[in-house]
Amino acid sequence: MATPEQAPRWDEQVQRRLARGEETALGELYDRLAPMVHGLAGRILGDQAAAAQLTREIFAHAWEHPEDFDPDRGTLRSWLGALTHHRAVERLRARRAAERAPGAEAEIRAVATAARVQYVVDSLPQPLRETIAVTYYDGRTYHETARLLGISEQAAKQRMRLGLELLATELADERARQDGAGNGNGSGNGSGET
CATH class of the missing domain: 1.10.10 (Arc Repressor Mutant, subunit A)
Incomplete structure (x- = not known):
């Protein structure tokens, strides 16, 4: 298991490799963090197909915009987790608005909070x-x-x-x-x- 001192170095190395366009860096990042991203998206969205789509989009964003990750603000895991949480909640809100479901905002907050609690507990x-x-x-x-x-x-x-x-x-x-x-x-x- 990586020590706290090693984790940021790995994160920064992967970020630099992504910035250079190294596809192997994306594969390594995906292999390590896709289960967390997919699981968080699935808990919020409650739809495995939508979670799979969002997972692909999150890693596409990491590939296209590695400069968005700031190692001084946390790890790649926390950055991808926050990005996933943010986008999944946006999707859930849009879906609920389209359904015009009464009380949708309270339901969205409850689902998002439960997913966030589970994410933190898992960490x-x-x-x-x-x-x-x-x-x-x-x-x-x-x-x-x-x-x-x-x-x-x-x-x-x-x-x-x-x-x-x-x-x-x-x-x-x-x-x-x-x-x-x-x-x-x-x-x-x-x-x-x-």
């Missing part, structure tokens, strides 16, 4: 992710979680608390970015789009 370190999955998603007590994971009940509580704190921080940061994007300056998603 947590394995011990935190599995503790949240067992405790929250499976509805187990801390005692049951500790027994299943082979850890102390105190460790289960600490992992759950840290995981939820990280989740809350990431969601608050996301809300701040969305609020910044909605104020007319167009700089909220880091993708260079307005």
Whole structure:
């Protein structure tokens, strides 16, 4: 597994290779991050064909505009995740507007928030992710979680608390970015789009 120091170097190398037009860089990027992009798009759109189409568009954008990625603002994973989230929500809004469904905006926000929560949980370190999955998603007590994971009940509580704190921080940061994007300056998603 890559250390935190290695991840940005890989991201920057792939960005430079994409800028030079190296198709192998696109293949490497796709192989590593397409499952995350497709999964996030699928959770938001609820349509696998639309998710596959959006996945192709996201990687086409990375190929055509590698300069939009700013390594100082995060990783390629986070950039592609934010770009996917943004475009999928736009598609969902357009689809709902076309359907003229009442309450569509609330539904879109709920679906987008659920997808974002799942994305953040999936990005947590394995011990935190599995503790949240067992405790929250499976509805187990801390005692049951500790027994299943082979850890102390105190460790289960600490992992759950840290995981939820990280989740809350990431969601608050996301809300701040969305609020910044909605104020007319167009700089909220880091993708260079307005």
